[in-house]
Amino acid sequence: MDEIESWLKERGITEVECLVPDITGIARGKILPARKFIQSQLDQSLRLPENIFTQTVTGEFVTTDVTDEIEPDVILRPDPSTLRLVPWYSEPTAQVICDAHYRSGKPVPFAPRQVLRRVLDHFKRRNWQPIVSPELEFFLVARNLDPDLPLQPPIGRSGRPEVGRQSFGIDAVNEFDPIFEDVYDYCEAQELDVDTLIHEAGAAQVEINFNHGEPMSMADQAFLFKRTVRNVAISHDVYATFMAKPYQNEPGSAMHIHQSLVDARTGENLFSTRAGKNSRLFLSYIAGLQEYSPAAMPLLAPNVNSYRRITPDWSAPINLLWADENRTVGLRIPASGRENRRVENRVPGADANPYLVIAATLACGYLGMSQRLKPSEPTIGSAYGKPDFALPRYLPDALEQLRHSSDLQRILGRDFAHLLVAVKQQEMNAYHEVISAWEREHLLLNV
Structure with a gap:
């Protein structure tokens, strides 16, 4: 004190x-x-x-x-x-x-930081130290005071809204340079370890990458970062949204999690052999992600809107296949040497709770290693259209899988899993009470 x-x-x-x-x-x-x-x-x-x-x-x-x-x-x-x-x-x-x-x-036991701490304790007992790095995508949008109206891109310094695809566009990011200058300044003042900023595929959509670090610290930083960005945006008379799918005709926003594993005693990367090949632990970790991620979806994609993102139309994952340097799979292995071998989980949405996302992906990998599971063969070519290891497409399906996964509940905590299902079921009930614009447009006078 x-x-x-x-x-x-x-x-x-x-x-x-x-x-x-x-x-x-x-x-x-x-x-x-x-x-x-x-x-x-x-x-x-x-x-x-x-x-x-x-x-x-x-x-x-x-x-x-x-x-x-x-x-x-x-x-x-x-x-x-x-x-x-x-x-x-x-x-x-x-x-x-x-x-x-x-x-x-x-x-x-159901406080999100405690859920993550519980998962990390399983790793600690085996002298395994996970290292993670989040990548967070979000949209800047014009102020929206009427939730019945669709979102619109904000006006940049040119005086015009962005309407085309500007992936990796430097000038497109500079349209909102004052906002991002404040974001970086505020992150520095808070000692948030952010790295690069890029323009993503959507209109006024950007991605911020974090440097890798200890999971609890990175979850804390992602939690504070989302709050920071929203406050900065409001101060510039726009909104920042981490909704998974804010626009009908734009891509969704993800929270990709890069993850590796080192020996807590020596610092050696346990995902690579001395010869620089995939280790047995690494393959089992991938297998755990394939086996248990469907049941973890209420943590990785926790909202009804989350499942609008999981579609091949906008390069989002629709399954848990894996491959080297392949952005069509849910589990991508970036090109990296022996010391930096890692897997990128591309399934989580930006709308998820960072503590629970990191807890969930680590829990799935841990179960794979502890049970010595074996993954599928790596995917060749595009993973879109392949039915293997398909993800749940709707929140009720995901909740049902979590209800029946005793192994995942044990790692995350059964009280937490029970509470999460109850909270998300209540949100589903509230969502179904709302009559949508689609229903008014197509059913009002036709049925």
Whole structure:
């Protein structure tokens, strides 16, 4: 606590935002004066109700048998390693990500950070250290005040919206240069380890790559990055969206996860043999992704909109085939040497919770290694149209697969899996109550 107090005083911090990622990845929490925050750590008065983890994206609360019906408080414990400035405020403000514990000291098992920590503990017991690197895609869009109206690309510095395909276009990115200058400045102020920025295929769609690192740290950074981008965009009178498929006629947005495995004692890459070939562990890791990712889809593609992205029309994966340097497969092996051998999971959407995405993909790979599974043969040519290892196409199908995967539930935590299914089922119910524009257009006068 002394470390945090000194950090706050050195920077003249007046307020502290205590953040807790919920199931969806939304930042819940409390904002406290700095002196009150310090006192709350001494008397454990920083609390929130347990049911913040049962909240749906629409703000409803789900009742399950894994949570307490009396809605007790849980105690928030700030993680000092996540303490950062909030650079978009004029007043000196700090933010810190918190873990949730019961009064007994037991961690809340369905808190997303705890789900990831649980998975990482399985690796730790075998002296395996996963290394990950997220790639996050998102769209800049014009302000949209009426959700019944389709989104539109924003106006850039040329005074015109982008309408064509500008993949990797430098000038297309520079249309919004003031926004991205602020993004980089704010990321630097928060010590977010972002790397390159490129223009993606969609109108005003960009991708930010992170440098590789330890999974919890990278999940924290991706969580804070999404919040940062949204705030920067609003300050420039546009929106930034991480929806998986915001436009009907544009590509979707992904959160690709590059992942490798090193020996925690020696730092040696365990995915490569000494001769530079695929190791047995590497092949089993891939096999685990093929075997268990369909059941992990409620974490990799958690929303009804997520499944609109999973279509070959826009170079998104539709199966879990694997191959070297092949962007049509769900599991791509980038060209890399012995020390950097890795697999890129191209299935997750940008709309997913970073903690749960990383937990899910690592859990699938871990199960493959621990069970010594064998993958399919690598794919030759395009994977589109191949039926093998097909992904669920709709959220109800994915939820059903998670319900029946006892192995994946065991790794992630059965209470968490039960709660996630309940939350997503409630969101499905809410979605089905909405009458869409398509129904009004085609059914109103024709049936």
